[in-house]
Amino acid sequence: MIDTGQLWALLRLRWTLVRSPGRRRTFAVTLMCLPGLVAAVYVCAATLSAGQGGIEVRVLLPTLLAAFAIFSFATPLIAGGGAALFPPEDLVAFPVRSDTFAWMALLLTPLNITWIMQVVAIVGATGYAVAGTGRELSILPSLLLWLALWTVLGSALAWLVVGVRQRRVGRIATWLVGAAVAGATLGLALANAVVPFLDSLPTTRVAARMILVPGRQWAELVVLVALTLVVALAVLPRCTRWAMSRVRDAAGGSHVHRRLAAAPTTWSLVRKDCLAAWRTAPLRRGAITLTLLPVVLAAFSDVSWVGLVLVPALVAAGAVLLYGINAFCLDAGGTVWLATLPVDPRRVLWAKALSLTLVTAGPALLAVAVGAFAIAAAPTAVELTAVLGAAAAGVLVSVARGLRLSVTRPYKADLLGPRDTPAPPGAMALYSLDLAGRGILTALWFTVTLLGGVWYGPLIGFIPVALLTAASLSGTARRWSDPAVRARVVTAVAYG
Amino acid sequence: MFPAVEVRDLTVTFGAVTAVAGFDLSLPAGAAVALVGRNGAGKSSTLRVLAGVIPPTAGTVVVAGIDAASDQAGVQARVGYCPDMGGLIPRATPWEHLQLAATLRGLAPGWQSRAADLLDRFDLTGAADRVTAGFSHGMGRRLSVVLAAFHEPAVLLLDEPFDGVDPLGVDATLDLVRDLRATGTAVLLSTHLLALAVKACDEAVVLRHGRVVAAAPAAELAGDDGAERYKALLS
Numbered sequence A: 001m002i003d004t005g006q007l008w009a010l011l012r013l014r015w016t017l018v019r020s021p022g023r024r025r026t027f028a029v030t031l032m033c034l035p036g037l038v039a040a041v042y043v044c045a046a047t048l049s050a051g052q053g054g055i056e057v058r059v060l061l062p063t064l065l066a067a068f069a070i071f072s073f074a075t076p077l078i079a080g081g082g083a084a085l086f087p088p089e090d091l092v093a094f095p096v097r098s099d100t101f102a103w104m105a106l107l108l109t110p111l112n113i114t115w116i117m118q119v120v121a122i123v124g125a126t127g128y129a130v131a132g133t134g135r136e137l138s139i140l141p142s143l144l145l146w147l148a149l150w151t152v153l154g155s156a157l158a159w160l161v162v163g164v165r166q167r168r169v170g171r172i173a174t175w176l177v178g179a180a181v182a183g184a185t186l187g188l189a190l191a192n193a194v195v196p197f198l199d200s201l202p203t204t205r206v207a208a209r210m211i212l213v214p215g216r217q218w219a220e221l222v223v224l225v226a227l228t229l230v231v232a233l234a235v236l237p238r239c240t241r242w243a244m245s246r247v248r249d250a251a252g253g254s255h256v257h258r259r260l261a262a263a264p265t266t267w268s269l270v271r272k273d274c275l276a277a278w279r280t281a282p283l284r285r286g287a288i289t290l291t292l293l294p295v296v297l298a299a300f301s302d303v304s305w306v307g308l309v310l311v312p313a314l315v316a317a318g319a320v321l322l323y324g325i326n327a328f329c330l331d332a333g334g335t336v337w338l339a340t341l342p343v344d345p346r347r348v349l350w351a352k353a354l355s356l357t358l359v360t361a362g363p364a365l366l367a368v369a370v371g372a373f374a375i376a377a378a379p380t381a382v383e384l385t386a387v388l389g390a391a392a393a394g395v396l397v398s399v400a401r402g403l404r405l406s407v408t409r410p411y412k413a414d415l416l417g418p419r420d421t422p423a424p425p426g427a428m429a430l431y432s433l434d435l436a437g438r439g440i441l442t443a444l445w446f447t448v449t450l451l452g453g454v455w456y457g458p459l460i461g462f463i464p465v466a467l468l469t470a471a472s473l474s475g476t477a478r479r480w481s482d483p484a485v486r487a488r489v490v491t492a493v494a495y496g
Numbered sequence B: 001m002f003p004a005v006e007v008r009d010l011t012v013t014f015g016a017v018t019a020v021a022g023f024d025l026s027l028p029a030g031a032a033v034a035l036v037g038r039n040g041a042g043k044s045s046t047l048r049v050l051a052g053v054i055p056p057t058a059g060t061v062v063v064a065g066i067d068a069a070s071d072q073a074g075v076q077a078r079v080g081y082c083p084d085m086g087g088l089i090p091r092a093t094p095w096e097h098l099q100l101a102a103t104l105r106g107l108a109p110g111w112q113s114r115a116a117d118l119l120d121r122f123d124l125t126g127a128a129d130r131v132t133a134g135f136s137h138g139m140g141r142r143l144s145v146v147l148a149a150f151h152e153p154a155v156l157l158l159d160e161p162f163d164g165v166d167p168l169g170v171d172a173t174l175d176l177v178r179d180l181r182a183t184g185t186a187v188l189l190s191t192h193l194l195a196l197a198v199k200a201c202d203e204a205v206v207l208r209h210g211r212v213v214a215a216a217p218a219a220e221l222a223g224d225d226g227a228e229r230y231k232a233l234l235s
Helices: A004-016 A021-047 A052-078 A098-111 A113-130 A137-165 A168-190 A194-199 A203-210 A216-245 A265-279 A281-300 A311-330 A335-337 A346-374 A380-409 A424-449 A459-479 A483-495 B043-051 B072-077 B094-103 B113-121 B135-149 B166-181 B194-199 B222-235
Strands: B004-014 B017-027 B030-038 B058-063 B077-082 B156-160 B185-188 B203-208 B211-217
Touching: A004 A098, A004 A281, A004 B185, A021 A113, A021 A424, A052 A098, A052 A137, A052 A194, A052 A203, A052 A281, A098 A113, A098 A137, A098 A424, A113 A137, A113 A424, A137 A168, A137 A203, A137 A216, A168 A194, A168 B156, A168 B222, A194 B185, A194 B211, A203 A380, A265 A311, A265 A346, A265 B094, A281 A311, A281 A346, A311 A346, A311 A380, A311 A424, A311 A483, A335 A483, A346 A380, A346 A459, A346 B156, A380 A424, A380 A459, A380 A483, A424 A459, A459 A483, B004 B043, B017 B043, B017 B185, B017 B211, B030 B043, B030 B094, B043 B058, B043 B077, B043 B185, B058 B135, B072 B077, B094 B113, B113 B166, B135 B156, B135 B166, B156 B166, B166 B185, B166 B194, B185 B194, B194 B222, B203 B222
Parallel strands: B030 B185, B030 B203, B077 B156, B156 B185
Antiparallel strands: B004 B017, B004 B058, B203 B211
């Protein structure tokens, strides 16, 4: 069923292309740590004594299982079917089968930060929910099978939708379905019907059987999920084959309206980047998702102002991952032409920083706005400054890190295909962890500034973050001022 | 009167690889020189240095009397460069490329008429508002030539401008080169198409392993005899 020959050949080639021993080591260690992290989270959570918290988490388990299923479908869908070891156009000269693309995408799923965070959250919550009940081990088979099932099934469904969207009618249909789902979500939230809806989900029955003492009903669930997983594994390559066999019809939109207004030099460069980001399908999809995600989360959870402090920094980290970690890739081969124009290189970098800030700040601020709208209570002064400070700091930290990586680790990536990413899969995994870590630290820092209870606490807390960011940006600008560094960036982005 | 391009002892290395080793060139205004040689001979690296894309490892580059080491932007203002491949922003339209070039080069108002004229000459008017990601290779090459010539540079650097271009596009490029030379633009052209190099240029410089192995009037490389002579220089 699986052509392991093709898969291993591609994996070997990808690994060979990671030339730096340091980077190989970092990637290998990170990869090995991931199962350990998941296991450690479970053991830690499961060894906590059961109490009121455990019961509350048990009530949330069906929602977490449902959320995992939804994200397992949405994540590969946003990536145009799933991640790829190589852009498909690089492989046109080789007889790579569509099945190989399917297994490749599935194999790369654990490198996706969204998937990792979901798994860690669900495993941790499950461990906490069953702590001290004597079911710490018996719940694992059904839980792990559930995670595997939805990872595979979500991928298969995503490929199906990718196939449907190859035709104009399909694209319109999926937009209509998306709008209907968004409308229904909003309706549930406005009608205060979210909790009854969540209680009616099939995952409520699944979770109830999962935490049973091993017996007939427990075994039935394990067998049912295992069998469905086998079916999903059989269906996945077929869905991929079908989706990849459908040639996209005329997309339209390749003609654009001419903008007659001239702009000053820096804003011309900023406008170029913003337009390019909007015209790039994976970036557009990613930005829309990052903006809509908080809407869904706000609708289905009881957001507080303290909780909202955590949101913008993480959204900003996600937005920078869309292209900001390799910001020059938006120009692709055009970087060579741009390098021949008589513009101060510092201005070019400044324009990149500005455009990246705009692209990052948009989703982060929208997330704050949506969250604020969803919270019934008015914020205190300290909560307001903490949320705004966290948003500004999150954007600054992520943009500074993105620019640094863009100058020090450039890659050739034109982002023309739906599955293209700004860096290879391994680098994307490391960058995801890097940016998520910085986002979490920034968010936690502003949560700490809330403790003082004074409105200027977060503002004082913003000062060290701003200074560190300024130091990072200054270091990046210093590197960029070296013509040899600029030449390396241009050559890597344009020629690989 | 200083030459349009003066290159002395140019050396370009990439790690352990020497791409260009002691290249010298003096190009008067209005002259056209063809850079020819095998793949990896150092032609593109030389042009990239002259265009300011990569810095030289050693040597001096002076364009229109301006030393590239001391005033890179001054040199770039006087140079137009068509890279060997790519050279276009995939999600921008030809018109947006031209608009950006006009802004960044500080062109006087009225650049639109020259832009429209060039697009027309290269049969790109109908595609002026299409993003270049959907362009064929030949269309991309033609637009790269348009962008290089747009600001009527003192020095025009063309790296494989005929690659994948149809005969009408080739004629448009040759006509443009002739027109610009008439106004004093010096042209440095790298190509593997010997017949077109002979048509466009007066002189030809043959590069091998980053060094100049021969320099002669381009006409001497014309025809079958010229081709045989050229092949002998490559090995």
